[in-house]
Amino acid sequence: MKQLADRTLRWRSITESRLFFPTVAFLLVLLFDFLFIPGFFTIENRDGNLYGSLIDILRNGSTVSLLAIGMTLVIATGGVDLSVGAVMAIAASVAGILMNPSALRNEVFFVTDPTYTFQPLWVVIGAALLVALICGLWNGVLVAYMKIQPMVATLVLMTAGRGIAQLITNGLRVQITYRPFAYIGQGWFILPFSLYIVAFVLLVTWLLTRKTAIGMFIESVGINFRSSYFSGIQESKVKLMAYTFCGFCAGIAGLVACSNVKTSDANNTGLFIELDAILAVVIGGTSMSGGRFSLLASVIGALVMQAVTQSMYAIGVQSYALPAVKSVVVIIVILLFSEQVRGLFLGIGAKKKEV
Amino acid sequence: MSTMNDYILTMEGIFKAFPGVQALDNVDFGLKKGEIHCLVGENGAGKSTLIKVLTGVERPDAGQIILDGVEIHPRSPQHSQTLGISTVYQEINLCTNLSVAENVLIGREPRKFGRIDWSAMNVQAANLLKRLLDIDIDVTQPLDMYTVAIQQMVAIARALDIASTKILILDEPTSSLDANETQQLFKVMRKLRAEGVGIIFITHFMSQVYEISDRITVLRNGKLVGAFETASLPRVELIAKMIGRSLDELDDMSSIKLESSKHIKAEAVLDAQKVGRAGSIKPFDLQLRAGEVVGLAGLLGSGRTETARVLFGVDKPDTGHIEFDGATITDHGPLGSIKRGVALCPEDRKAEGIVDDLTVRENIVLAIQANKGWFSHVGIQEQYEIANRYIEMLNIATPTADQPVKNLSGGNQQKVILARWLATHPQVLILDEPTRGIDVGTKAEIQKLVLELADEGMACLFISSELEEVLRTSHRIAVLREREKVAEFSGEVDEHVIMHTIAGSEL
Numbered sequence: 001m002k003q004l005a006d007r008t009l010r011w012r013s014i015t016e017s018r019l020f021f022p023t024v025a026f027l028l029v030l031l032f033d034f035l036f037i038p039g040f041f042t043i044e045n046r047d048g049n050l051y052g053s054l055i056d057i058l059r060n061g062s063t064v065s066l067l068a069i070g071m072t073l074v075i076a077t078g079g080v081d082l083s084v085g086a087v088m089a090i091a092a093s094v095a096g097i098l099m100n101p102s103a104l105r106n107e108v109f110f111v112t113d114p115t116y117t118f119q120p121l122w123v124v125i126g127a128a129l130l131v132a133l134i135c136g137l138w139n140g141v142l143v144a145y146m147k148i149q150p151m152v153a154t155l156v157l158m159t160a161g162r163g164i165a166q167l168i169t170n171g172l173r174v175q176i177t178y179r180p181f182a183y184i185g186q187g188w189f190i191l192p193f194s195l196y197i198v199a200f201v202l203l204v205t206w207l208l209t210r211k212t213a214i215g216m217f218i219e220s221v222g223i224n225f226r227s228s229y230f231s232g233i234q235e236s237k238v239k240l241m242a243y244t245f246c247g248f249c250a251g252i253a254g255l256v257a258c259s260n261v262k263t264s265d266a267n268n269t270g271l272f273i274e275l276d277a278i279l280a281v282v283i284g285g286t287s288m289s290g291g292r293f294s295l296l297a298s299v300i301g302a303l304v305m306q307a308v309t310q311s312m313y314a315i316g317v318q319s320y321a322l323p324a325v326k327s328v329v330v331i332i333v334i335l336l337f338s339e340q341v342r343g344l345f346l347g348i349g350a351k352k353k354e355v
Numbered sequence: 356m357s358t359m360n361d362y363i364l365t366m367e368g369i370f371k372a373f374p375g376v377q378a379l380d381n382v383d384f385g386l387k388k389g390e391i392h393c394l395v396g397e398n399g400a401g402k403s404t405l406i407k408v409l410t411g412v413e414r415p416d417a418g419q420i421i422l423d424g425v426e427i428h429p430r431s432p433q434h435s436q437t438l439g440i441s442t443v444y445q446e447i448n449l450c451t452n453l454s455v456a457e458n459v460l461i462g463r464e465p466r467k468f469g470r471i472d473w474s475a476m477n478v479q480a481a482n483l484l485k486r487l488l489d490i491d492i493d494v495t496q497p498l499d500m501y502t503v504a505i506q507q508m509v510a511i512a513r514a515l516d517i518a519s520t521k522i523l524i525l526d527e528p529t530s531s532l533d534a535n536e537t538q539q540l541f542k543v544m545r546k547l548r549a550e551g552v553g554i555i556f557i558t559h560f561m562s563q564v565y566e567i568s569d570r571i572t573v574l575r576n577g578k579l580v581g582a583f584e585t586a587s588l589p590r591v592e593l594i595a596k597m598i599g600r601s602l603d604e605l606d607d608m609s610s611i612k613l614e615s616s617k618h619i620k621a622e623a624v625l626d627a628q629k630v631g632r633a634g635s636i637k638p639f640d641l642q643l644r645a646g647e648v649v650g651l652a653g654l655l656g657s658g659r660t661e662t663a664r665v666l667f668g669v670d671k672p673d674t675g676h677i678e679f680d681g682a683t684i685t686d687h688g689p690l691g692s693i694k695r696g697v698a699l700c701p702e703d704r705k706a707e708g709i710v711d712d713l714t715v716r717e718n719i720v721l722a723i724q725a726n727k728g729w730f731s732h733v734g735i736q737e738q739y740e741i742a743n744r745y746i747e748m749l750n751i752a753t754p755t756a757d758q759p760v761k762n763l764s765g766g767n768q769q770k771v772i773l774a775r776w777l778a779t780h781p782q783v784l785i786l787d788e789p790t791r792g793i794d795v796g797t798k799a800e801i802q803k804l805v806l807e808l809a810d811e812g813m814a815c816l817f818i819s820s821e822l823e824e825v826l827r828t829s830h831r832i833a834v835l836r837e838r839e840k841v842a843e844f845s846g847e848v849d850e851h852v853i854m855h856t857i858a859g860s861e862l
């Protein structure tokens with residue numbers, strides 16, 4: 001009897017964990033791959049570096065993962081940031097133009113020298129991230145101090161941002177050849193270098209939110225901003241911080257993305273990616289109305305999104321049809337997370353709690 | 356004497372229970388044709404539940420409702436409306452961006468060739484307002500062009516026009532109206548009364564009860580106290596019936612209170628001078644001293660909560676100034692107050708108190724942490740220590756400190772909020788209805804705790820709609836009436852005098 005009770009308790013604590021459902025979703029997608037895609041799980045070892053479909057999921061999912069980390073904080077406050085894709089483009093443009101300023105002179109000349117850069121790497125990265133931070137700050141001011149609805153406020157930068165990115169690059173695509181910069185998105189140190197960036201950002205954000213009071217304040221504001229205000233929490237500052245940090249994460253994602261394709265393209269860098277990031281957070285179990293959040297669950301959510309994309313490519317879905325297929329999968333995943341289905345899961349191994 | 360036939364509505368033996376509370380306990384109610392009948396009682400008395408039963412929002416557990424001699428079973432607000440029972444709620448549920456005419460006739464627009472006949476609609480709406488309510492306004496203007504009173508009347512016109520109304524229920528329609536607007540509304544009510552409509556009027560303003568009503572039904576704690584002719588019920592008796600204290604019963608001051616009154620400091624910790632806020636509370640003076648419990652008495656809507664909000668700084672005063680320890684406060688606001696050592700347990704526990712998804716522990720440390728800022732984190736070990744200390748001290752019934760606070764009962768949630776503020780070690784503690792919706796035992800515990808805290812040197816402001824409780828816990832009592840501080844009593848307080856002051860009548 002006691003054993004059974006213990007088992008029930010353990011099952012409950014597992015199913016009630018925020019990581020449970022995103023992990024189940026991820027495993028389901030992998031199960032699909034295992035059954036239908038031969039060789040999906042093969043991992044090659046080339047000169048000590050690992051390659052394979054699984055590694056690709058992790059690597060290609062790194063931009064959405066980075067965005068999802070920042071987005072989690074914003075959504076937890078009860079908001080949303082639609083501008084992350086545009087902020088990625090802005091950060092990429094700043095980085096691109098600082099390495100290869102030929103676009104400014106309206107010349108199209110292809111730099112082929114992999115050691116050439118206009119500005120040193122730290123200036124490139126620093127300036128791009130600073131600009132992204134300012135973009136986030138702008139969103140934060142609109143939402144927290146001007147009291148504009150988050151969706152409307154961030155829509156401003158979502159539409160204007162690509163224009164700003166075009167202005168920075170003079171409307172041209174900027175080739176990036178500088179090899180140290182290319183390492184960000186393409187480098188390999190046993191695992192792809194971008195994975196280390198994700199892990200680092202995840203760790204720092206976790207420390208920042210859970211080893212200070214910030215995480216609790218964000219959740220408190222997202223759950224009940226009036227009670228929070230009565231308790232002395234400054235809602236505006238908390239929100240400003242969340243949006244600014246989200247912009248910063250989008251900046252990092254922008255650097256990874258443009259480094260990966262060796263091009264800073266104001267029109268296409270991070271196009272429509274904000275929706276993937278929001279979905280990743282939702283799959284990670286954070287409510288769109290704000291409240292409790294888990295950063296790790298959001299990152300797993302991002303990997304679910306990427307795994308779906310990758311699997312669709314692998315079974316031969318054409319890229320133009322991908323959004324349609326992906327949306328079907330997303331609907332299934334979201335349904336899986338609905339309260340009703342969750343109730344079914346919780347029902348396994350545990351009789352309805354006696355009240 | 357009236358015969359049964361005068362009654363357009365009788366409700367008999369109505370019972371209604373919600374989990375943990377008997378909201379209506381054998382309540383009878385009768386409404387005559389062409390009368391204005393006030394339904395009064397403090398919060399939780401059962402007024403709104405009775406109205407909900409009548410309008411079909413809630414089904415009674417037992418009892419019968421007879422309208423015009425026929426037993427009815429209202430299933431929904433729509434259903435009760437077709438039966439002839441119309442309701443206008445406190446919050447106007449109209450579309451303020453649509454025109455007056457659209458609002459009046461929405462869903463029943465006159466049509467021509469399948470399309471809305473706009474000119475006919477405007478004429479019809481204008482006639483309706485003129486005929487029913489005797490008001491003459493441009494019905495093509497959007498509703499938000501007009502005052503709240505006019506909006507209220509448009510809502511009434513709409514309610515009256517939908518069905519041939521036998522009963523009109525006005526649920527606190529005057530709470531956001533000024534004196535002129537209220538008179539405008541009363542004019543309409545008198546006109547309808549003359550036409551034979553039975554009106555149930557709910558208000559917290561005693562002067563309005565006496566100005567407009569013919570009869571009064573008093574509810575208390577879900578039970579019927581009685582129905583009375585307004586003319587033969589003096590104000591002070593009405594108040595006594597509402598709060599359940601008879602005049603000759605005098606409260607004996609407890610020994611602990613006498614004992615603690617010796618330690619009251621002479622100078623004020625918090626000193627409000629001519630502090631007021633337009634539309635909220637008229638300028639008042641109030642001193643809170645260390646070691647003293649000051650009670651705020653007054654009816655609901657008399658400005659009790661508003662006083663607390665201004666003192667704590669949730670609302671900024673627009674006249675006067677507040678001194679803390681002799682220095683004038685410039686940074687009003689919760690965080691500033693917490694830093695000074697002022698705490699407020701707000702009245703609305705759900706909306707302003709608890710953060711329901713957070714755990715008991717997190718809820719308790721919230722204010723301390725807000726005071727410390729983002730980066731000087733209260734360590735997890737320390738959080739558990741603080742939480743467990745107050746769980747034990749206040750007897751909070753929770754399995755662990757990690758339980759989400761939403762799973763706790765109302766009384767325990769209230770204790771969690773109290774713990775949040777006690778943990779900040781305040782010098783001034785403002786308690787707004789700390790015992791509402793709490794069982795009797797816990798109530799006594801909290802009252803005792805307040806006196807003990809004062810004894811330890813805290814300055815307390817104790818707000819409650821139960822006069823008995825205020826009398827029992829307070830060394831000094833300030834009385835509010837209709838958003839104004841009207842009197843202050845200290846020392847031996849005569850309950851009789853306080854009741855008259857609350858009621859605003861002569862002794």
